[in-house]
Amino acid sequence: MEAAKPVLVVLGSKVDPHVSRVSAWLENDGSVEVKVIDYLDDTYFELSMDESGRYSLCIDGEPLAENYIIWNRVKILPGSELYLKGDDQSAGYAAREWRAFYSLLCGFCGSRVVNSLQSRMCMIKPYQQALAAESGFLVAPSMVTNKKNSVKDFYSENSEKIIMKSLSGAKVKPEGDGGVPFNIMTMRVSSEDLDGASDEQIRYCPHFFQREIVKKYELRVVVVGDRVIPFRIDSQKYKASSLDWRKGHVFDNFKPCAIDDEITKKIKFFMRRMGFFFGSIDIVVDTDGRHWFLECNQDGAWGWLDDIVDGALTRVFATEFMRLLGVNFTCDEGDVALV
Secondary structure, three states, rough: OOOOOOOOEEEEEEHHHHHHHHHHHHHHOOOOEEEEEEEOOOOOEEEEEEOOEEEEEEOOOOOOOOEEEEHHHEOOOOOOOOOOOOOOOHHHHHHHHHHHHHHHHHHHHHEEOOOHHHHHHOOOHHHHHHHHHHHHOEEEOOEEEHHHHHHHHHHHOOOOOOOOOOOOOOOOOOOOOOOOOOOOEEEEHHHHHHOOOOOOHHHOOOEEHHHHHHHOEEEEEEEEEOEEEEEEOHHHHEEEEHHOOOOOHHHHHHOOOOOHHHHHHHHHHHHHHHHEEEEEEEEEEEOOOOEEEEEOOOOOOHHHHHHHHHOHHHHHHHHHHHHHHHOOOOOOOOHHHOO
16 A cells, blocks of 8 residues: 655645745655645635544545644735635634634644744744844844833934834734735834824834944845755845835845855754744845844745746745655755755
8 A cells, every 4th residue: 555645734825826836846746745725715624623632634525644744824914815805804704713723723733833833922023133142143222112211212322323113013904995904114213203203102002113234235044944045135226125125125136145154053043043944034234244133034925036046945945845744855956056
């Protein structure tokens, strides 16, 4: 009797190009079976538990093989093509139920999940920066406060060069129906901004401030398992992208690059401390060549970077999943050169 293939279970949707690329590569290779519990497609599942607390999972009528891992790629984002169809109330309820089910699976399956539920417990930037500092990185002086006088003191202490970021990274929904939620981008804080803000406005919620680092260029480093793939971002090339490269996101700003072994060691140490199997790390290189850690997006988009390197990131994700499942593979020379 032929042994069952190892299985990659994907939580997400094939509408997500990251999922479709990796799934197609693995399906073409044939060594691993891919099962996507797709909230936008006709995927049927059954999660059952008996009186002793043992659970079992069937996907499209088939029980899950013993050798499996789960890729948590849940991106149920309002206002995007990855959101559920329907009116706001129905779609909102369904989205919460899908997220709850996916979290339940991640809780049951523990270490089989990448990235694990435990590793996602606190991904807030200042917490990441504390672990990055332990890993040997420089981190910008920061403050989270809702007190105006504290902000003014921080402003003075940092040569009147500070920026404000979103602490949660959450999107803001515009007023009215049908509005597309948007990100809060990094913004400079001036003395006029501080003078114009009332105590009540700053007290309304926590605000996250940092000293602004003068940039020479930036790095977006995609990490998958032991593979570290850096890209240089020439964010200072255009005014629009100089403070936050997302504002002037153009492809000619990005190119594969090399980083020294010491930075690679710091990155790997940080990833182990966070418990991440994969993530996209943002680093600022200042005018003196020093590396400053900004954050790690554990679900960071990499599709446009994959196009730059002719699909090498897809192959890296796929083969690292194969390695976790105990499947032997051979890397392409071009992929090895990226590491």
